[in-house]
Amino acid sequence: MKVKLLSVLSLLLILVSCDNSSDSTTTPNSAPKTQNSEVSEMTTEIQSKSNSKIGSFLQAGKICEILSADEVKTAFNIQSELRAEESNYGTLTCSYSWEPEDIEERRTRFLSNMQNAASGNAGKTSMREKLLDVNFTVALSEYSGTAKTFVPVKLSEEQLQQQIERAKEQAAKRLTDKQKEILGDSGASMMESMLRKNNNNLEVEGIGDAAYWSHVGQGSLHVLSGNINMIISPMIARTMEEDIDNAKSIAQLILK
Numbered sequence: 001m002k003v004k005l006l007s008v009l010s011l012l013l014i015l016v017s018c019d020n021s022s023d024s025t026t027t028p029n030s031a032p033k034t035q036n037s038e039v040s041e042m043t044t045e046i047q048s049k050s051n052s053k054i055g056s057f058l059q060a061g062k063i064c065e066i067l068s069a070d071e072v073k074t075a076f077n078i079q080s081e082l083r084a085e086e087s088n089y090g091t092l093t094c095s096y097s098w099e100p101e102d103i104e105e106r107r108t109r110f111l112s113n114m115q116n117a118a119s120g121n122a123g124k125t126s127m128r129e130k131l132l133d134v135n136f137t138v139a140l141s142e143y144s145g146t147a148k149t150f151v152p153v154k155l156s157e158e159q160l161q162q163q164i165e166r167a168k169e170q171a172a173k174r175l176t177d178k179q180k181e182i183l184g185d186s187g188a189s190m191m192e193s194m195l196r197k198n199n200n201n202l203e204v205e206g207i208g209d210a211a212y213w214s215h216v217g218q219g220s221l222h223v224l225s226g227n228i229n230m231i232i233s234p235m236i237a238r239t240m241e242e243d244i245d246n247a248k249s250i251a252q253l254i255l256k
Helices: 001-021 037-048 055-060 069-076 103-118 157-174 179-184 187-198 242-253
Strands: 080-087 092-098 134-142 210-214 221-224 228-235
Touching: 001 210, 055 134, 069 242, 134 242, 157 187, 210 242, 221 242, 228 242
Parallel strands: none
Antiparallel strands: 080 092, 092 134, 134 228, 210 221, 221 228
């Protein structure tokens, strides 16, 4: 039920984001561009797009070849079997998973959590702490914008409130009765929470043409390379902060 709820909220979040992307944004302090600087920027964009290394994996439809098993095993000191599974449900994705060294400790903690839940004494446990296997996914898709427009603009509180109200209106218009039933009374607060997380992106410098960390869900690193949007979603460490560094390492490994 929770997975369905998150799926509906994610769908609505995408709809809202699409609406926002059409809004024009100006920077008051930016200097006016000359014709030569515009031509130079356009040339740089064209060169960047044509030289995208990871674009070849998207075109070939062989995303799991973007990283070799040896590269992943060396990067994370993996002693167990590494599994790589490709999927394509609108976005070409490869999921890498393996059994961690502390698997016995994880199993013990997992059983303990189940027993506590059965007795009504379950405490708050993060998704990362519930996993037996650890994993990360790499997804590729084409991006039609530029490096300057890749990182979402952070909204003011007033703008964010307007977005939340717009999302509520869209929910009433676009969601089916069944989807509204799934959302229930808690849907509005969860939707607001997702939108606030979506507005709390962390810009990451020094990776690709542009990059940022999204706090939505369990977190993901979005990297622009040429005209390709690469999304790395790690569930390796026990905290999101550690996994931000893991995602950076994976991105650097792919783009080297």
